[in-house]
Amino acid sequence: MPQGYIRFPDIHQDRIVFVSEDDLWLITDTGGRAERLTAAVDEISHPHFSPDGQLLAFVGQEEGPNEIYVMPALGGPAQRLTYQAADCRVLGWTPTGDEILYSSNAGQYINRFHVIYAISPDGGQPRQLPLGMANAISYGPEGGIVLGRNINEPARWKRYRGGTVGHLWCDAHGSGHFQRLLHLKGNLASPCWVGDRIYFLSDHEGIANIYSCTPQGENVRRHTNLQDFYARNLSSDGKRMVFHAGADLYLFDPASENLHRFSVELPSLRTQLNRKFVPAAHYMDSYALHPQGYATAITTRGKAFTMGNWEGPVIQHGEQDGVRYRMLEWLNDGKRLVTVSDGIGREVLVVSNPEDASEKTLSEIEFGRAVSLVVSPTDDVVAITNHRNELIVVDLESEKSIIVDKSDFGRISGPAWSPDGKWLAYKFDDSNQTSVIKLCNLETGETHFATDPVLADFSPSFDLEGKYLYFLGKRTFNPVRDNLHFDLSFPKGVKPYAIMLRKDLPSPFIPVPKAPPGKEKEKEGNGSKKQQHGSEEDLPKKPEDEAKEAAEGERGEQDQEDEATEDKKPSLVIDLDGITSRVLPFPVSEGRYGSVQGIKGKALFLLFPIEGALPSPSDSDEPKGGTIYSYDFETHKHEWLLDNVNSFDVSRDGKTLIYSARNRLRALKAGEKAPKSDSNEPSRESGWLDLNRVKVSIQPASEWKQMFAEAWRLQREHFWAADMSGVDWQAIYDQYAPLVERVSSRAELSDLFWELQGELGTSHAYEMGGDRREGPHYRQGFLGVDWHYDSEHERYRIGRIVQGDIWDSNATSPLNMPGINVAVGDAVLAINGQRVNPARSPQELLVYQARNEVQLTIESAETKETRVVTVKALASEREARYREWVEKNREAVHTLSNGRVGYIHIPDMGSDGYS
Secondary structure, eight states: OOOOOOEEEEEETTEEEEEETTEEEEEETTOEEOEEOOOOSSOEEEEEEOTTSSEEEEEEOTTSSOEEEEEETTSOOOEEOOOOOSOEEEEEEOTTSSSEEEEEOTTOSSTTOOEEEEEOTTOOOOEEOSSOSOSEEEEOGGGOEEEEESOOOTTTSTTOOSTTOOEEEEETTSSSOOEEOOOOSSOEEEEEEETTEEEEEEOTTSSOEEEEEOTTSOSOEEOOOOOSSOOEEEEESSSOEEEEETTEEEEEETTTTEEEEOOEEOOOOOGGGSOEEEEHHHHEEEEEEOTTSSEEEEEETTEEEEEESSSSOEEEESOSSSOOEEEEEEOTTSSOEEEEEOTTSSOEEEEEETTTTEEEEETTOOOSSEEEEEEOSSSSEEEEEETTSEEEEEETTTTEEEEEEEOSSSOOEEEEEOTTSSEEEEEEEOSSSOEEEEEEETTTOOEEESSOOSSEEEEEEEOTTSSEEEEEEEOOOOOEEOSSSSOEEOSOOEEEEEEESSTTOOOTTSOOOOOOHHHHHHHHOSOOGGGSTTOGGGSOOOHHHHHHHHHHHTOOHHHHHHHHHHHOOOOOOOOOTTGGGOEEEOSSOOBEEEEEEEETTEEEEEEEOOOOSSOOSSTTOOOOOEEEEEEETTTOOEEEEEEEESEEEEOTTSSEEEEEOSSOEEEEETTSOOOOOSOOSOSTTTOBOOGGGSEEEEOHHHHHHHHHHHHHHHHHHHOSSTTGGGOOHHHHHHHHGGGGGGOOSHHHHHHHHHHHHHTTOOSSOOOOOOOOOOOOOOOBOBOSEEEEEETTTTEEEEEEEOOSOTTOTTSSOGGGSTTTOOOTTOEEEEETTEEOBTTBOHHHHTBTOTTSEEEEEEEOTTTOOEEEEEEEOBSOOHHHHHHHHHHHHHHHHHHHTTTOSOOOOOOOSSHHHHO
């Protein structure tokens, strides 16, 4: 029977509660078989028994946000107590058991600031304790209190010694006077006052263990000797203590100094390990068109698929589970495929042949972490760029590789093959400040600068005829005056450029004399299907059409070989002498271009709009994609083609274009506008691909093993120090890998990642996101007020209205809007017609009302008259509280300095801080 991944234990006499599989479990202090207490729809954490052992308080997410819940300790329905939609954790109970204590950043102006609240297990309005910033608390005899500040998870930032290290403050006799308890050079956590000593966790001697001291901070003792995993989340009932380490549950008895590790049996179906299917569009990370445009290869959720664009089956390539595939590409024959796989424990190239379901793994070629993979249009050769700033060319037939270039300053990116497969163009960082386009002659191995360093040149691509090399360059220094402060900047700065590959090529941007259109048409004639607009020959072919044509042709293999030889394009000619001076800008405006590619007679650009860096306050405002424009070399016209584009690619024959737009794919004839249609449904006519045809099966257990190994490799490949800061990283893998078998939920896997990375002792190494179990998410609405419960009159009154920036509706209370005229002291009697009462707070009635208009029934504190107003509830009041705090600080500084000192608060080093 599985032992499970155990976290957040608490104890009361002979019973221990803990979290595993995102649920609460109960076990006796003798260990053995545990009993499940909850069947939550989302994650649960930080349970604590009431002093009498009758109730359990915990953090739940049953309706979306983290909130405080309470339930009978032996099982039963749980009641939601808070409606603050903030980060929170249960810390315990008051000694009398009248209130639950929890820390939260609710009502704070900065997210990382936590204070301690108390709330009755019967519900009602939470009250903030007058203890300042704190996120841990324990009570001692005589009313003594020990507080923890900056108490987080030392196991996640092992050996951290920075400015936000956890520390303890003690009021030994309940006098209200606190003193810093200890000055150990370590991260302190989980204070527990037991008897006449204060117990806590500390890693000042290396691994986090249990220590204790007197309430005066004297006589520090060490009580445990864990050598492998940190002790975490220490908790006590005033006599004994429990904690978890390395997914195991421990019990420590300070009276006997006995430490016991439990063997816990979890009788569970482990339903979060069940196979499931996920939407391919949501997890798609790469796509590639067939060389002739009729099919598409995609990788999604680490799996490799190919599909006809609108017809036929979807084929999965490689292992069904337990392996991650990236960058699936068609080889030049349009039959076989190549991809990056980690199936042997590191990344390698795998060539697959769908015709006989065979695979060839190039295990002898080691390239680290692949960043890009591009396929030669003529041979079984690929180019790879990696995290080591290398450009590697691999011959798939001979299984040989060569490093053709390496930068000392940054990653090589955007490799592009010439049409004859003999040259590679790529972006190369030649200094810390500049990048250029380089060319590599694969026959000689020599590399050459195709551009001189100006600022940043990138995204090269050859035109189909081999005359020009296109690229994007940050070379246009056309300053724009800032609209808010006296400054100039370059918000656009990028243009597409063309390099004349031969000396004898004139500028393609100068019109050439030609006959009038009428005579030109007569010369062309009207009978040629190839020259008719939108002819069937130019459309992407279906697989069955190709098969039919092949059968009707009845050509032998030799005839096909002869024809292929006749059709083979001549070698590209590049005059390297003076090439850097043959650079011409396209006659288009500068902007934020993302890519440039050539098709027959045209070049295509992807241009992105300039948008603010801050997120939109509206959920409905999705990020805008870019716009594809074309430049016609014959007419010299610059034309709009497509909107809302995230990225695009063109088939190898230049006839078909595919683009992604908000997790969708669309294939169209290259260089033309989308068909005019009101339908966005997948079809050949609309061009949209039906990604629901791709059935992505997930086996969580095998996926999590792969993810763990990849997370470990990513640190190894990208860590800032080659010696991993002296950490034996292979030994760390061997230590933590067995714990993956005990993981039964995505939240537990995240916890394991955090602790694994914590072994490196490096800050700013994060784990985010993940396909976690999710219940409903009813977003909380706010009115931007501090509530005060008037028990005498049984009214919820407005204790304070947050001002913030009155002119910004997202940064002030909606009660400040003109015509509302609500004052401090007024009572809210009802919201949307539902009465507020002692058991139902205003915040409870604002659940799922974020950004909705709500009706408030207001009773005036002065006249006792009742009236109704309508306001739009906020989705968050953090910005309003932050802006109010900043303005109060500024006013205080100006007043105290008589206007001689200015004040500015910078919350971070990103877009929020800049704004």
